[in-house]
Amino acid sequence: MSRIANAFTSGKAFIAFVTGGDPSLARSEEYILELIRGGADLIEIGIPFSDPIAEGPVIQEANLRALAAGTTTDGIFGLVASLRKKTDVPIVLLTYLNPVFKYGYERFFAACEAAGADGIIIPDLPFEESAEVRPTAAAHGVDLISLVAPTSKARIAEIAAQSTGFLYIVSSMGVTGVRSEITSDISGIVAAAKAATATPVAVGFGIHSAEQAKEIARAADGVIVGSAIVRIIAENGEDAAEKLYEFARGIKSGII
Amino acid sequence: MSTQHGRFGEYGGQYIPETLMNEIHALEAAYERYKNDPDFVAELDALLADYAGRPSRLYYAEKLTKKLGGAKIYLKREDLNHTGSHKINNVLGQALLAKRMGKTRLIAETGAGQHGVATATAAALLGLECEIFMGKEDTERQALNVYRMELLGAKVNAVTTGTQTLKDAVNEAMREWVSRTADTHYCLGSVMGPHPFPTIVRDFQAVISKEAREQILTREGRLPSAVMACVGGGSNAIGMFYNFIGDEGVRLIGCEAAGRGVDTPLHAATIARGSTGVFHGMKSLFVQNEEGQIAPVYSISAGLDYPGIGPEHANLYATGRAEYVPVTDDEAVSAFEVLAREEGIICAIESAHAVAHLLKIAGEFGKEESIIVCLSGRGDKDVAAIARYRGITINE
Numbered sequence: 001m002s003r004i005a006n007a008f009t010s011g012k013a014f015i016a017f018v019t020g021g022d023p024s025l026a027r028s029e030e031y032i033l034e035l036i037r038g039g040a041d042l043i044e045i046g047i048p049f050s051d052p053i054a055e056g057p058v059i060q061e062a063n064l065r066a067l068a069a070g071t072t073t074d075g076i077f078g079l080v081a082s083l084r085k086k087t088d089v090p091i092v093l094l095t096y097l098n099p100v101f102k103y104g105y106e107r108f109f110a111a112c113e114a115a116g117a118d119g120i121i122i123p124d125l126p127f128e129e130s131a132e133v134r135p136t137a138a139a140h141g142v143d144l145i146s147l148v149a150p151t152s153k154a155r156i157a158e159i160a161a162q163s164t165g166f167l168y169i170v171s172s173m174g175v176t177g178v179r180s181e182i183t184s185d186i187s188g189i190v191a192a193a194k195a196a197t198a199t200p201v202a203v204g205f206g207i208h209s210a211e212q213a214k215e216i217a218r219a220a221d222g223v224i225v226g227s228a229i230v231r232i233i234a235e236n237g238e239d240a241a242e243k244l245y246e247f248a249r250g251i252k253s254g255i256i
Numbered sequence: 257m258s259t260q261h262g263r264f265g266e267y268g269g270q271y272i273p274e275t276l277m278n279e280i281h282a283l284e285a286a287y288e289r290y291k292n293d294p295d296f297v298a299e300l301d302a303l304l305a306d307y308a309g310r311p312s313r314l315y316y317a318e319k320l321t322k323k324l325g326g327a328k329i330y331l332k333r334e335d336l337n338h339t340g341s342h343k344i345n346n347v348l349g350q351a352l353l354a355k356r357m358g359k360t361r362l363i364a365e366t367g368a369g370q371h372g373v374a375t376a377t378a379a380a381l382l383g384l385e386c387e388i389f390m391g392k393e394d395t396e397r398q399a400l401n402v403y404r405m406e407l408l409g410a411k412v413n414a415v416t417t418g419t420q421t422l423k424d425a426v427n428e429a430m431r432e433w434v435s436r437t438a439d440t441h442y443c444l445g446s447v448m449g450p451h452p453f454p455t456i457v458r459d460f461q462a463v464i465s466k467e468a469r470e471q472i473l474t475r476e477g478r479l480p481s482a483v484m485a486c487v488g489g490g491s492n493a494i495g496m497f498y499n500f501i502g503d504e505g506v507r508l509i510g511c512e513a514a515g516r517g518v519d520t521p522l523h524a525a526t527i528a529r530g531s532t533g534v535f536h537g538m539k540s541l542f543v544q545n546e547e548g549q550i551a552p553v554y555s556i557s558a559g560l561d562y563p564g565i566g567p568e569h570a571n572l573y574a575t576g577r578a579e580y581v582p583v584t585d586d587e588a589v590s591a592f593e594v595l596a597r598e599e600g601i602i603c604a605i606e607s608a609h610a611v612a613h614l615l616k617i618a619g620e621f622g623k624e625e626s627i628i629v630c631l632s633g634r635g636d637k638d639v640a641a642i643a644r645y646r647g648i649t650i651n652e
Contacts, residue, residue: 098542102531124272174431
């Protein structure tokens with residue numbers, strides 16, 4: 001069984017996102033290990049990009065902080081490789097297509113494989129364009145994580161059928177960021193996806209509290225929390241470890 | 257030129273978040289349905305004629321021609337259109353299309369403010385709500401256009417992220433569109449972004465070369481030796497080039513912003529200094545670093561201050577059909593002044609980039625030849641900035 005599949009075998013999965021290199025690669029490693037200690041079942045690491053068009057202000061600023069700190073794509077691979085010596089928790093990278101394209105698809109996915117990254121999420125690579133990446137990712141054992149949105153409708157079945165690793169359900173219209181309420185028909189979207197695939201489905205965008213996570217986990221196999229974690233890092237800088245551990249424990253306890 | 261699914265050679269495509277995919281498919285379907293619909297075409301043609309003032313004039317610049325001593329210089333006067341630039345051609349088309357799609361709200365990015373003004377104008381005319389995204393730095397460079405948009409009933413959002421210029425205005429407009437598609441059409445202002453925008457905008461701007469080709473044949477009885485235009489995203493340039501692409505003897509020359517020079521970091525010369533990448537929904541050429549981070553760019557012209565170029569231009573360059581040259585701030589400002597003094601025409605600083613290259617090459621052509629330069633916009637908006645460039649302080 002792949003590491004990603006493992007994350008979904010013991011109850012609902014808590015998927016935690018951090019922007020790699022915010023505030024530094026060393027802190028990212030420490031913070032990721034704290035999130036895992038607090039209960040995170042899968043880690044998403046953002047490779048920073050100058051113009052992340054699917055992100056709200058919190059993650060946009062984290063991208064800029066990470067770039068200002070000198071974070072490179074190779075730096076992120078180094079972070080993954082270092083984490084791999086310490087944990088078997090699955091690691092999925094998240095970035096925009098341009099840094100991957102510029103690195104070179106073959107070289108990029110070979111580096112993922114060598115470092116021990118299990119999957120990749122590319123928000124600006126929709127299903128129709130994914131063929132230029134998918135075979136190369138697959139050849140290196142890297143799952144290309146597909147996304148579906150509240151607007152996907154008839155596309156859900158088509159996208160779900162091709163999904164590998166897990167299927168990322170975007171909870172709401174708009175960009176990433178904390179939302180007080182999620183109004184989309186999550187259970188309807190999850191049901192449509194599950195009718196088309198056995199791949200686990202996880203829901204992200206806007207989730208920031210244990211209560212919300214519990215609600216979402218009723219329908220989904222996993223919950224993804226990004227901006228709320230990145231905000232803790234933004235507010236606490238070099239001293240976020242304890243707060244991240246507590247936060248992760250809170251989310252995980254909500255979905256067990 | 258368009259191949260399968262919005263590709264121009266290897267360039268183009270639809271690299272956008274899943275949330276927008278159904279909306280972009282709906283736009284594509286609506287465009288396919290209406291582009292040849294007689295009622296739609298008649299309504300657009302009537303607006304272009306009676307409201308925008310088309311056809312625009314092809315003016316023989318006799319005095320400038322004599323001064324340069326080479327080819328006959330013709331100016332395609334898009335600056336005389338209502339709202340003062342070529343942007344109205346595209347905006348009227350997209351606004352009518354948006355209404356056909358049942359949309360009640362337009363959003364748009366703007367650099368110099370010309371596209372924002374045009375969008376606000378069409379929204380006012382057609383009874384649509386309008387919100388414009390403009391980099392904060394550009395709202396300061398082009399304060400008059402901000403107030404113009406507000407007079408027209410639009411809300412102008414000053415974008416404070418990133419470099420606070422056109423690139424960031426596009427980012428914010430896309431983020432807004434991802435948040436709200438049901439009632440909102442993103443009226444993209446250039447031949448960029450995800451398919452079908454490069455094709456839609458190209459088709460609406462192609463009227464420039466459709467008219468110019470007929471006008472020059474009437475005047476000269478032969479095709480021009482070259483057509484020229486400034487290039488940021490590339491909408492007036494593709495409009496100027498499109499109907500000449502099949503005419504092999506006609507050189508197509510795009511003039512991009514070299515800012516302080518292509519050997520400095522302060523330029524926006526995508527063809528001269530860019531490389532292939534994927535950004536703002538398209539695969540094309542971008543100014544970026546080796547990590548694929550989009551680079552900050554610079555030009556005196558807010559309208560050309562963009563780190564990418566439309567995918568059809570990237571392909572025209574790759575295939576060798578069009579040539580692209582860098583023009584510095586200094587050269588553009590000098591050309592702005594030359595055109596004012598020689599012909600009594602104050603053109604946009606964007607258009608002055610094309611005029612600047614014309615000044616360099618016109619003498620290389622024979623007197624029996626002709627060149628058409630697209631004057632994409634008028635320069636009222638730039639007068640204060642040119643004065644500043646020359647060290648003169650004036651009260652706007």
